[in-house]
Amino acid sequence: MLWKLLVQYLRPHQRLLIAVVVFQLAQSIASLYLPTLNADIIDHGVATGDTGYILGTGSWMLLITLAQIACSITAVYFGAKAAMSLGRDLRDAIFARVGEFSEQEVAYFGAPSLITRTTNDVQQVQQLVLMTCTLLVAAPILSIGGVVMAIRQDAQLSWLIAVAVPVLLIAVGLIVSRMVPLFRKMQTRIDTVNRVLREQLAGIRVVRAFVREGMETERFAAANSDVTELALRAGRLMALMFPVVILVLNISSVAVIWFGAFRIEDRSMQVGTLIAFLSYLMQILMSVMMATFMAVMIPRAAVSADRIGEVLRTESSVRPPLDPVLSSAGRGELELVDVGFAYPGAEQPVLEGISFTARAGQTTAIIGSTGAGKTTLVNLLPRLFDAGSGSVRLDGVDVRELHPDLLWGHIGLVPQKPYLFSGTVRSNLLYGKPDADEDELWSALAIAQARDFVQEMDGGLDAPVSQGGTNLSGGQRQRLAIARALVKQPGLYIFDDSFSSLDTATDARLRQALKRSTAGATLVIVAQRVSSIIDAEQILVLDDGRIVGRGTHHSLLETSETYREIVSSQLTAEEAA
Ligand SMILES: Nc1ncnc2c1ncn2[C@@H]1O[C@H](COP(=O)(O)OP(=O)(O)OP(=O)(O)O)[C@@H](O)[C@H]1O
Known part of the structure; x- marks a missing residue:
């Protein structure tokens, strides 16, 4: 459903998405080019003391960095515009569909759930599009480009990439797979909080008249702590993710420096090349991490998309006629x-x-x-x-x-x-x-x-x-x-x-x-x-x-x-x- 929903509702905004891809591509190419220039400065400028080369290449790097920043900002701007427009269109579509519902369909979904679906669920899908446009589009370009550039710098060290990437994938994958079921449960628990809150607000006079504030407070606290408990469990996993990623990144850096040092010693590699290789490895690992991290959002957005799709697919039991009578005698009999x-x-x-x-x-x-x-x-x-x-x-x-x-x-x-x-x-x-x-x-x-x-x-x-x-x-x-x-x-x-x-x-x-x-x-x-x-x-x-x-x-x-x-x-x- 997620894919179908995205295709249907992003189609009107495809020009924005094309712009996102173009600008993300441009900024990724710039990112990939910078470490090579850096290596050139070190190997050809610093090592030989050629100030002119350093200044010339340095200015070129500055220019490319500025272009990269401009492309990034533009890509995020268009991505945000596409995501927000998608959110608006989805909310409009749900609202229009719910407007057609008879009391039967409203009772089936329940008003609190319809509100959650229009707000929180749409936000999940919207967030996925935003993050995809900001992070995910660049990830494959950066990781594949990074591998190519790293091999170009030094093919002998590239086995380190073949080890570090799977290690990171497995570590982050293990954590993410534990987060997914938590996020699945989250939406229904948010529904419950909304339902309890709505019921209490609507029935506040009865609650007071029957001195049931204590009981109702407990009921709300239970629903609230259910959501909190899930959010905390997901939060703990998230907190674990960053140290694990940093650990893999640091061990990989140490390994590159360690093995690179031997190659520098026997003069088969230059210092600049080592630094460039290190930068590419970091770019690759960061992209892999971002892509895996996005894997958390996809199942959550998929659950939300199902919930939205269910509303959009539901036909009102009171259907307007296909060939309606457009005038009547007007007596009101x-x-x-x-x-x-x-x-x-x-x-x-x-x-x-x-x-x-x-x-x-x-x-x-x-x-x-x-x-x-x-x-x-x-x-x-x-x-x-x-x-x-x-x-x-x-x-x-x-x-x-x-x-x-x-x-x-x-x-x-x-x-x-x-x-x-x-x-x-x-x-x-x-x-x-x-x-x-x-x-x-x-x-x-x-x-x-x-x-x-x-x-x-x-x-x-x-x-x-x-x-x-x-x-x-x-x-x-x-x-x-x-x-x-x-x-x-x-x-x-x-x-x-x-x-x-x-x-x-x-x-x-x-x-x-x-x-x-x-x-x-x-x-x-x-x-x-x-x-x-x-x-x-x-x-x-x-x-x-x-x-x-x-x-x-x-x-x-x-x-x-x-x-x-x-x-x-x-x-x-x-x-x-
Ligand atoms: N949405 C609903 N779903 C299922 N049953 C319902 C629903 N609304 C009403 N009923 C049932 O239908 C029956 C008739 O309800 P209705 O509200 O039409 O009665 P009424 O004559 O208007 O009553 P009152 O004078 O108390 O308003 C009741 O037995 C009620 O339990």
Whole structure:
């Protein structure tokens, strides 16, 4: 997967990569040339006392060094640009794919893992590209070139290279092979830290209310120390690597000097040649070390690439149609025909044989005990899930055939847990209709019974809203979410238990205002409270995933036992009548 991912996402940046190779090649050639010039200075300049030669060759060396530095910097610059662009493109691709996911795929991966995959995993792949461009590209050029140049300097000593390189390879290879499994485990442990942290932040109030801080702290500490322990083990191996490499380098240097000294003594080698040979051997060994070191990064990046690839390959279970219907009658009439649905992995269906029509200009209410399947039912309408059997139709067209933008444009959803985005009251309201003017916003707030409290907020429409709307009360959040849907003026409104946090008087006022302002639209209201739906043109009583009663409040009081039970548990006989 790593290779496929790199080929696919680096292809647009291939010009940068070609530039990296060209500049790395140039800087490696310069690196390889410098020891030979150094040897010339020693053998022909210093040994003969030829100052002119020393100055001439020295200036030439200076020039080549400057060119080498310039090439190195340019290569790293282009390499960094390619790596960062790859990271950006991968994050974009994951984000776009996750945006298509239905709740099913998000639940499968889990939000913390999706975050780790978008951030840390992408960073691993990005880092591999960066290090490859900075170190690995030059390594084969330097090591092969180094061998050629060293043999050119003195073929007799070259057996030392044949010994030192395998020794270094085996030493570093042994250490690296122990690091790889540690890095493999690292990504899943980072996932766990993210999951625990996210859960604790989201549930902080519950944690406090149940005095579970101690237990949660321990849970986090355990996840945290798991990562730390792995990182320390990898760190210890890394710490071992450098002394081992230095040891091999130093022993090799001593061997070169030792055996070189004999050859200098019998005049078959010059001092400059010995120094050049030594420099080439160091270059070769450093390149081998870098290449082996990179071998640590490749498996880690491969694990990350698999995790990224898994997200990118996952098709949403809610697929957009290949040949979408691009226009609809626009009335917002909803029809469900024999709809069934089961959550993935569940044995029992949550919904079975659901058929009803929600007409434009009318309110269809869904009531039922907790867990009856009300939220599941309304989630099928905007295709948060797709019906397992039967068909959900909007204005006569199956929602699976409608263009998603057309479908979602028609629906104003107020979810059970209203979510507000960080920003301001205004930015949240404009979410549904970005070009709505101030009057439209205030009128939506007035209908949602939110005008008064927004006016009292510091900044009014521009008052800050924190992530998730946590600086507002549950009821305020619900009313802003209702206003957000109203600003959009869709054909079909879905209120999923949206009035539960409101007091009965506000609930009544809101429903009256809603009825006036949404005339012509289709309203689907899920409610726990009978008083919220008493005036609905059609009430569906849901029990255990089936419709067990339908009609108006008064007709249901006569025909549905389940409805009577719900009513009698909530209303006095007088209210019910
Ligand atoms: N994502 C899910 N995966 C598996 N099962 C689920 C999922 N969401 C809900 N369920 C199950 O489906 C059933 C119906 O849940 P649903 O949320 O639709 O009920 P509800 O009528 O809206 O309940 P409430 O009034 O408490 O909100 C429940 O038994 C629940 O356990």
